[in-house]
Amino acid sequence: MTPQELKAARNAVGLSAEGFARLVRVESGRTVRRWESGEREIPxxxxxxxxxxxxxxxxxxxxxxxxxxxxxxxxPVHSEKKGI
Incomplete structure (x- = not known):
């Protein structure tokens, strides 16, 4: 997975870097941003x-x-009864 793909996926599910960090149980959004910048390898x-x-x-x-x-x-839900 490329850093760009990670960022696109995170954005697709509507998470901030901090929210994604909580999801994957890492210390902070800074770690996620490092993955997304290519500074660190994505685990x-x-x-x-x-x-x-x-x-x-x-x-x-x-x-x-x-x-x-x-x-x-x-x-749509339709009633079986006539007139309803």
Missing amino acids: GPVVVLVEALMASRAVRQFFGLVVEGDLTLAA
Whole structure:
């Protein structure tokens, strides 16, 4: 995963660097910004988590995250009774 891909994924789920740091349990957003700038290598477990987040709506829901396209309108509910 490139630093640019990490940043794009973080932005896609609407997290700040600080919010992402909390998600992956690192000390601060500064660490995330170092990964995104290429100053530090992105750890393997972080890559796996980001790939899972981007590939699976269920994983995003588990963490309380959404990306564009996750939100769909429910089909209208119609009553079986006439006149309602």
